[in-house]
Amino acid sequence: MTKRFLVLTVIWLACLLTLPAYSQQLISIKGKIYDSETGDPIVGANILVGGTGKGASSNREGEFELKLSAGEYKLKITSVGFSAKEIKVNVPLANNKILRMALVHKKEEIEGVDVFGNFILSDRDTAINRISLSVLPAVTQISASDIEKQGAVTLTDALKYVPGGWTETRGRKSKQFFSVRGQKYPYPDYSINGIWQKEFEETAYFLSALNIESVEIVRSSSALLKGLSGLTGVIDVKTKKVERETVSLLTKYGENNNYVANLQYGNKIQDISFNTSAAFTGTDGIPGRGGKERISNFHGNVDWALTRKLSLEAGVTYITGLREFVGIVEPGNSKILNQEESFDPLKSLVTYAKLNYIGNSGSQTELQVNYTFRDAKYLNYNKQNETTSSHNDEDWEYGFNFLHSQPLSSSNTLRVGALYNHWVAPDGKRYYAGRRCDVQTVSGVIADEHKFGRLLLDAGFRLIGGHINEWGGFGIEGSASGLQKVEPIIDEPLPVEWQSAMGGSYILSKSSSLHYSFSGGTIAPRKGSLNEQGDIPQNEIRLQHDLGLRIRSQKQNEVKLSAFYTQRNNAIGLSGETITSENDLIVELYENRDKRSYGLELAMNQNIPVLHSSVFANTTFMKNERKVDNKMSDDEELPNVILNAGYLYQYSGVDLNLFVHYTGKYSNNRFVNPAWVAENGDYQLGDFVTADLNCGYTVSRKIPIRIFVEVKNIFDVRYETVAGYPDLGRLFQAGIRLN
Structure with a gap:
């Protein structure tokens, strides 16, 4: 089946690329849509060309492009929450200038969550790393406005109400894991402004959400240009950009010494715009269980239009501070109960730059480079033996990515890319600390889109390979008994993976x-993973189908319905078995087991202008199965239902935002005392409802001032997503924001 699938994919690509191309005498005009009050770019604004049936939508930077023949045209610009605007333009534009259009807020409307712009097939988007439209119903976008209404502090916080989103919170070396539709191992990839990040999951729960303009979550797998593990989804973070001088200050304080302070300054001087920020967050943790944090985020990014066709974008984020691990409670594993652990200090440096060139034909060529360094000093105090152990949890990586987008005709766009990444952990890292890891990864991708009237087809293929210079990371959380004699891998090629x-x-x-959309490919196990026989698990083969319907009215009300089916042959996951190392740390072993999941997702948002409000709701119903004794049985380690809903009100300076979340029941014995499981059975998790409230009042002056109150977990539910790590319960906070 795999060979047949590969052959069909290649044939489809060949057919798409060899279809007759045709050209017209069209002239490219570009523009940018922004908020008249804040200068922020407006995402998803609709630009319609009167009398032609043509149009476009603004991207995450508020930018759009149209291709028109010479003449005079009337453009109509609309966006939810803003008054419509019409302008006349003469094509070609004088001096090839860029149209800049400001939209004025409508006071009677409010922007809802999960807003993604309409699209029109008459003019294709030639952006380099844009996702395929075939997966659009499985895409969610979170705006800076949504982040503020939620009271989100970190990137992981901002993902809380994503359809099918599931955050597992614990107190171990990895504090939180976010996944969609219950698909894990590997977890979704991350990218910053379209630049792929490796080993980023531990940075997500430290990265300040207050520096983010928007987050795009691809919940499906058709995201080949966004990252190497697009089979489990991709989370793309867009940092804030400004069009004029902007200053903002936010501070809030609450129980358990929870505090947030953020100061931002940005400006645009001629062809250079920049934004800087400093954010400080902290908590004293959970009384009696630790979890103290003191985290500082420093961020800066710059955009420079070097010429009309050449632009440079660069950014840097530095994170430093300390984090205590939250203590486990009964019936947690006794070995974990006996430990007090922390990262003190921890440091992360994330840098990137990309150079983009726009050709005469609308082509784009982009060179991306990135460098990331992470270092955390791990401290472990054994209360029983009264001894302390430590090691440096250090790693670094750098990468290059070349992307090119080429319109072959007015209806056909080809995209190609090549990526190189080099990752080194000198003394191992996290759960495989102790021995050096040094891996180089290379990848190539090709994708094509072709329009036939109302129909748009897309196809893509990626190959992933590389080289292991050295890999000794077999001892998970230490040098495990029985695994010490395993020789490190030296100078060997990586197993080849493919995705289509x-x-x-x-x-x-x-x-x-x-x-x-249909996608499939192979996923190699994480280096250092071993099964109960001491062997490396096999590659997983994952195949996924998505079928979705999207309806959006002129008032920007939206409904998205999706059906999905995922088949995982030789799925990689934890076996539930462990080995105890000589220094009393736990080694978790992996297994290959066939799995499948299928279900329905429904997401909607509705504006209610007469009530100055909007509502949203999303639901994921899924059936999860795994092979046991040669037959498929329910996978009780994954929830079957995930629900989110919200009510947002804004009028005359008053705003009220209520969010509700439900995760269905599931079980997992990870971190549970084996003796407790033997006596009581599987440890039950999930089946909880939480609600958060954020309300405030904005004083309309020359400098708007918002005073607000937040209540997290209103019902004071002590729920668990990971055994032994219950939530701290209700939390009150109050704050002020100046723009």
Whole structure:
């Protein structure tokens, strides 16, 4: 089946690329849509060309591009929450200038969550790393406005109400894991402004959400240009950009000495815009259980239009501070109960730069470079033996990524890319500390889109390989008994992985569209993973189908319905078995087991202008199964239901934002005392409802001032997503924001 699938993919790509191309005498005009009050770019604004049926939508930077023949045109610009605007333009534009248009807020409307701009197939988007439209129903976008309304402090906090999103919170070396649709191992990838990040999951729960302009979450797998593990989804973070001088200050304080302070300054001077910020967060943790944190975020990014066609974007984020691990409670494993652990200090440096060139034909070429350094001093105090052990949890990586987008005709766009990454952990890291890890990864990708009237087809293929210079990371959380004699891997090629995707989008009407995508590929186990026999697990083969319907009205009300099916052959996961190392640390072993999941997702948002409010809701119902004794049985370690809902009100300076979340029941014995499991059975988790409230009042002056109150976990539910780590319960905070 794998060979047949590969051959079909290659044939489809060849057919798409060899279809007749045609050209017209079209002239490219570009523009940018921004908020008249804040200068912030407006995402998803609709630009319609009167009398032509053509149009475009603004991207995450508020930018758009149209291709028109010479002449005079009337453009109409609309966006939810803003008054419509019409302008006349003469093509070609004088001096090839960029149109800049400011939209004014409508006071009677409010922007809802999960807003993603309409799209029109008449003019294709040639952005380099844009996702395929066939997967659009499985894409969620969170704006800076959504982040503020939620009271989110970190990137992981901002993902709380994503359809099918599931955050497992614990107190171990990895504090939180976020996944979608219950698909883990590997977890979703992350990228910053389109630049892929390796080993980023531990940075997500430290990265300040107050520096983020928007977050795009691809919940499906058709995201080949966004990262190497697009089979489990990708989370792309867009940092804030400004169009004029901007200053903002936010501070809040609450129980358990929870505090947040953030100061930002940005400006645009001629062709250079920049934004800087400093954020400080902290907590004294949970009384009697530790969890103290003192984290500082320093961030800066710059955008420089070197010429009309050449631009440079660069950014740097530095994170430093300390984090105590939250203590486990009964019936947690006795060996963990006996430990007091922390990262003190911890440091992370994330840098990137990309050079983008726009060709005469609308092509784009981009060179990306990135460098990341992480260092945390791990301290472990054994209360029983009264001894302290430590090691440096250090790693660094750098990478290069070349991307090119080439319109082959007015209806066909080809994208290609090549990536190189070098990652080194000198003394091992996290759960495989103790021996050196040094790996180089290379990848190549090709993707194509072709429009046939109302139908848009896309296809893509990626190969991943590389080289292991040295890999000794077999001892999870230490040098495990029985694994010490395993020789490190020296000078060997990485196993080759492949990923492929194909799909189609069909415009049913001006307000509705139908989408289907199919993706598949292989996933290699994390280096250092071992099964109960002491061998490396096999590669997983993952195949996924997505079928979705999207309906969006002129008032920007939206409904998205998706059906999905995922088949995982030789799925990689924890076996539930462990080995205890000589220094009393736990080694977790992996296994290959066939799994599958399928279900429905429904997401909607509705504006209610007469009530000055909006509501949103999303639901994921899924069935999860795994092979046991040669037959498929329910996988009780994954929830079958995840629900989110919210009510947002804003009028005359008053705002009220209520969010509700439900995770269905599931079980997991990880971190549980084996004796307790033997006596009581599987440890039950999930099946909880939480609600958060954020309300405030804005004083409309020359400098708007918002005074607000937040209540997290209103019902004071002590729920668990990981055994032994219950939530701290209700938390009150109050603050002020100046813009």
